[in-house]
Amino acid sequence: MVKNVYMDNAATTPVKKEVLDEMLPYFTEKYGNPSSIYRLGREGKAAIDDSRNKVANAIGANPKEIYFTSGGSEADNWAIKGVAFANKKKGNHIITSKVEHHGILHTCEYLERNGFDVTYLDVDENGIVDLKELEEAITDKTILISIMFANNEIGTIQPVKEIGEIAKKNGVFFHTDGVQAVGKIEIDVDDLNIDMLSMSAHKIYGPKGIGALYIRKGVKIHPHIHGGAQEKNRRAGTENVPSIVGFAKAIEMACENIDEHNKKLIKLRDKLIKDIANNISHVKLNGHPEKRLSNNVNFSFEFIEGEALLLSLDMVGVAGSSGSACTSGSLDPSHVLLSIGLPHEIAHGSLRLSLGDFNTEEEVDYVVENLITIVDRLRKMSPLYENVKEDK
């Protein structure tokens, strides 16, 4: 009876067959170094050029503005550090938010230890930054605004276009971490005034360890890896051709019919949200009710702890994730859940279920059915639940 239900697609996704098929020849047959001049090398080079076009196409950019990286974390690091060090003469102030991925937050903390000032904007109870606060935070020392496109834990989508406009108006570069947004939200970097965009392949059915940073022409940024002339002297190292090809195929597939993908995902998402809310008491949906990723469901279950919930789900074959301290290995629950104002004990009891192209309605039913039993069992064990029952 135990099924395997994978609902942690925000953590990573399986590589699609079509993606793998495109990649395979570049391991064993077309293995040449793209910098070599003979045919085998030129084949690799052509594959990279073609891939760069596809990635650029997916976000309305010029291929010359796409730089392949080892993934989202590297793109985040490069954008922040690269702009910070290249614009030191102009200023040392960076604005970001409290709900960013650690790829941004820990990079900013590193810069703070090295002479930069960072403003971490608060978010409201749904996880959205305040545009007025953003505007007020800008000083003549501000060189960069980095606000994520969509949040990986609670799925909240930021007003990216408006942020882009504010950045442009004030002559400040705007970076956005689009790792969770790519393939789920239509992105046109010109329309949205985005100067830099982080992307990652493994969230969109591509391989792990590959991604890209979009850098608008004219953005002042230092090279990231010093060495060979790859990526226009900005990111050295022999290119990971199979992964680049896989990433390009994945982003192409993800972006060619976003609306159709989303229609299916939103249907499953809303069913999951409705079924949990209707069948389990004392729950709270985290994140914005409407401005949220098509695949994100995040609930807090009062009186129980997230890791116990995850282990119980795992025993019936369901894979999810939690923002509880016990799953992060630190004392505090997730910084995102605390930033939207959840008390510690509610944040500990959070569960993120993130849907993907392979999930079905039957799986949603299976998960909800099991959740009802599991939450009931854990609450019966919880000393926090006693008083609640007495209230009734």
Place this chain on the structure above:
Amino acid sequence: MYSEKVMDHFSNPRNVGEIENADGVGQVGNPKCGDIMKMYLKIEDDVIVDIKFKTFGCGSAIATSSMATELIKGKTIEEALKLTNKAVAEALGGLPPVKMHCSVLAEQAVKAALLDYSKKNGIEIEQLKDFDPDEDVHEH
């Protein structure tokens, strides 16, 4: 990351529940850190004849509560006081380092319940003289 023993005690915890008119009740931890354990004792002639627990917490918090109750059920107060967090962890086949605090909490919960028993009965328990059930043991 967890041993089979831990998973067994997590999925089939022993002695879950409450004891009405318990002779001693102890609660440790707080919701902020994510773990709360509550222990109920029934004591006759210095012997723990029954023990029950309730826990809000992660997998290892539930498993260590369960194991602690199993280790001291039927034991004398004297023996129960010798229960250490290490003994609980070992009986479970070990715990990941970040989860050792859960076993400390289990030891504390037993002591807190025994302290409550001693207070209710006007008994002085030498080993609990310096014991503070509200002490923060959380060090992930």
